[in-house]
Amino acid sequence: xxxxxxxxxxxxxxxxxxxxxxxxxxxxxxxxxxxxxxxxxxxxxxxxxxxxxxxxxxxxxxxxxxxxxxxxxxxxxxxxxxxxxxxxxxxxxxxxxxxxxxxxxxxxxxxxxxxxxxxxxxxxxxxxxxxxxxxxxxxxxxxxxxxxxxxxxxxxxxxxxxxxxxxxxxxxxxxxxxxxxxxxxxxxxxxxxxxxxxxxxxxxxxxxxxxxxxxxxxxxxx
Numbered sequence: 001x002x003x004x005x006x007x008x009x010x011x012x013x014x015x016x017x018x019x020x021x022x023x024x025x026x027x028x029x030x031x032x033x034x035x036x037x038x039x040x041x042x043x044x045x046x047x048x049x050x051x052x053x054x055x056x057x058x059x060x061x062x063x064x065x066x067x068x069x070x071x072x073x074x075x076x077x078x079x080x081x082x083x084x085x086x087x088x089x090x091x092x093x094x095x096x097x098x099x100x101x102x103x104x105x106x107x108x109x110x111x112x113x114x115x116x117x118x119x120x121x122x123x124x125x126x127x128x129x130x131x132x133x134x135x136x137x138x139x140x141x142x143x144x145x146x147x148x149x150x151x152x153x154x155x156x157x158x159x160x161x162x163x164x165x166x167x168x169x170x171x172x173x174x175x176x177x178x179x180x181x182x183x184x185x186x187x188x189x190x191x192x193x194x195x196x197x198x199x200x201x202x203x204x205x206x207x208x209x210x211x212x213x214x215x216x217x218x219x220x221x222x
Contacts, residue, residue: 007041014042015050022054023061025110027141034145038153044146051138055103059113059130066117073114080111087115099129103137 007014014033021029030051037044065073074081087108090098102112116126 007036011042015046018047018050019054019057022051022138023058025058026051026054027137030138030141031145031148034142034147035149036145037142038146038149044142048138048142051142052134055137056131056134059134060127062113063117063121063123063126063130066114067120068117070114070118083108083111084115084118087112088119091116091119091121096129099126100133100136103133104140 018026018030018033030047033042033047033051034044036042037047074084087102090102090108098112099116102109113130
């Protein structure tokens, strides 16, 4: 049994999996599902609905966890502090724009919702803009996969009748795109982290950036 037959046979389960995957993150999964929708194996609109609701519910959950347990989590997972600091800095600067776009920002998206919860961001305001943001995210990746599959079908011609070839081509291009997005995202995140640190401690950040060791304020030394 090939992939297309599996998707057709377990359509309803596939939508449920999409919901669960989007709850965690799952843009690559939604892209592949969008490609399957182009081939007629899934309903693109139900797919988008599942991804939309999954993403929305996931970030509402992380927001609530941040509100009630954020401080404790930072104590246990200190590595999250840098991402939380960047997210808080960005929401103070951009507010709604940040909520609408953080799903597309590597290094920040996983901590943005908990950070907003910890920061005391209003529940209802976050829910409204998170609902809109999840809709944008779901449509972007589902239709992205749909369009990629259509492009590869036109490129591959008769070969595209084999659904596996189309999915393989989509998989290859998505891996390349995500590699470069994540790589550039890491660099951007480090710049944002350095900027946030410089605003909190200008002298220390400048010394860290220049590589110069910090001096003892009391004048002590070896």
